Amino acid sequence: MIYADNAATTELDKDAFEAMRPFLIENYGNASQSYFFAANARRAIESARKKIADCIGAEPEEIYFTSCGTESDNWAIKMAAGDYGDIVTSVIEHHAVLNSCAALERQGRNIIYVPVTQVGEVDSNCFEEYITKNTKLISVMFANNEIGTIQPIKKLTDIAHKHKCLFHTDAVQAVGHVHIDVHALEIDMLSASAHKFNGPKGIGFLYLKKGIELNSYLNGGSQEKGLRAGTENVAFIVAMAVALEKNCKCIDENQKYLKKLESLLLERIKLAGVDFILNGSRNKIPGNISLSFADVEGEMLLHRMDLQGICISTGAACDSKNIQVSHVIKEIRVPKRYAEGTIRISLGKNNSKEDVLAIADVLINIIK
Numbered sequence: 001m002i003y004a005d006n007a008a009t010t011e012l013d014k015d016a017f018e019a020m021r022p023f024l025i026e027n028y029g030n031a032s033q034s035y036f037f038a039a040n041a042r043r044a045i046e047s048a049r050k051k052i053a054d055c056i057g058a059e060p061e062e063i064y065f066t067s068c069g070t071e072s073d074n075w076a077i078k079m080a081a082g083d084y085g086d087i088v089t090s091v092i093e094h095h096a097v098l099n100s101c102a103a104l105e106r107q108g109r110n111i112i113y114v115p116v117t118q119v120g121e122v123d124s125n126c127f128e129e130y131i132t133k134n135t136k137l138i139s140v141m142f143a144n145n146e147i148g149t150i151q152p153i154k155k156l157t158d159i160a161h162k163h164k165c166l167f168h169t170d171a172v173q174a175v176g177h178v179h180i181d182v183h184a185l186e187i188d189m190l191s192a193s194a195h196k197f198n199g200p201k202g203i204g205f206l207y208l209k210k211g212i213e214l215n216s217y218l219n220g221g222s223q224e225k226g227l228r229a230g231t232e233n234v235a236f237i238v239a240m241a242v243a244l245e246k247n248c249k250c251i252d253e254n255q256k257y258l259k260k261l262e263s264l265l266l267e268r269i270k271l272a273g274v275d276f277i278l279n280g281s282r283n284k285i286p287g288n289i290s291l292s293f294a295d296v297e298g299e300m301l302l303h304r305m306d307l308q309g310i311c312i313s314t315g316a317a318c319d320s321k322n323i324q325v326s327h328v329i330k331e332i333r334v335p336k337r338y339a340e341g342t343i344r345i346s347l348g349k350n351n352s353k354e355d356v357l358a359i360a361d362v363l364i365n366i367i368k
């Protein structure tokens with residue numbers, strides 16, 4: 001098998017796995033209890049919080065553990081905007097953001113969806129036009145999951161603060177893959193998910209800038225300063241911190257390697273004379289390759305590649321009658337002839353040069 005769907009999820013890091021084991025077997029104490037046995041778990045959580053904070057330029061007390069990126073997005077969007085105020089977001093957000101906004105919209109809230117350019121960037125020059133005096137929250141993703149485009153975050157936080165709005169970013173695809181300093185970028189809230197950076201599935205965090213008041217999303221016990229109730233998943237929190245720290249130490253090296261693999265893949269496909277469009281901007285997550293092929297179906301490509309043991313993703317899926325082009329591919333206005341033939345190959349640090357050459361050759365063969 002060749003796994004090339006790292007934007008969907010990543011392989012669990014072996015050190016992260018080893019680090020979490022003792023907290024599943026020997027140190028299973030509930031971190032909220034006050035006896036000695038529980039202190040190990042409590043210490044491990046606080047040490048993980050510090051490691052994670054260091055990786056994104058935050059203070060430990062600004063990190064809140066959640067069950068996943070989706071929960072972090074729901075929490076930030078539904079709670080930060082309170083009971084009133086407009087929300088400005090982009091048309092290419094992940095459904096964790098779009099559907100959180102839609103839920104508020106059903107309750108009568110005003111949500112403004114900002115369009116993107118053909119490479120998937122929000123235009124910071126005209127972004128202000130979408131902000132009204134009622135806007136309370138702006139939520140724009142750090143990097144897109146389907147095409148990898150990275151947004152001009154600092155320009156957007158400047159605009160948000162000029163208009164006294166809070167700024168949230170869904171950084172699920174970016175954390176651990178690009179350098180992020182939340183204080184330097186003046187981000188108010190940031191969502192992240194461990195399984196996108198070689199941590200376990202079902203654990204994430206929300207960065208919440210000190211001084212910002214956010215209502216709790218899950219009510220119950222006093223965990224996470226009373227803001228996120230529920231017994232902490234100590235083992236997964238520990239593993240998330242190990243995985244993030246490990247990735248952050250090698251961001252430059254990983255980026256360089258992934259860019260090399262990406263060029264190799266694209267060169268091979270170009271050389272074969274295949275008609276395709278490379279989606280996304282130049283400033284994107286390395287390894288996230290969205291390709292739209294002329295006159296083929298993306299889902300056919302996915303299944304034919306699957307039969308040859310290659311895991312990729314699609315930007316256009318079929319039901320029995322129609323080809324459904326994803327909202328992202330629609331919003332960046334990929335021509336119809338190509339849009340239906342969109343796939344996403346997302347390479348990770350564990351992919352080899354041989355993997356990439358095999359992917360290219362199988363793809364070329366199927367298309368030809």
Ligand code: PLP
Nearest residue numbers: 068069070094096145172173193
């Ligand atoms: N946001 C983005 C941009 C994502 O890519 C994903 C997952 O694919 C999520 C949010 C949801 O994260 P999780 O799977 O941890 O709920």
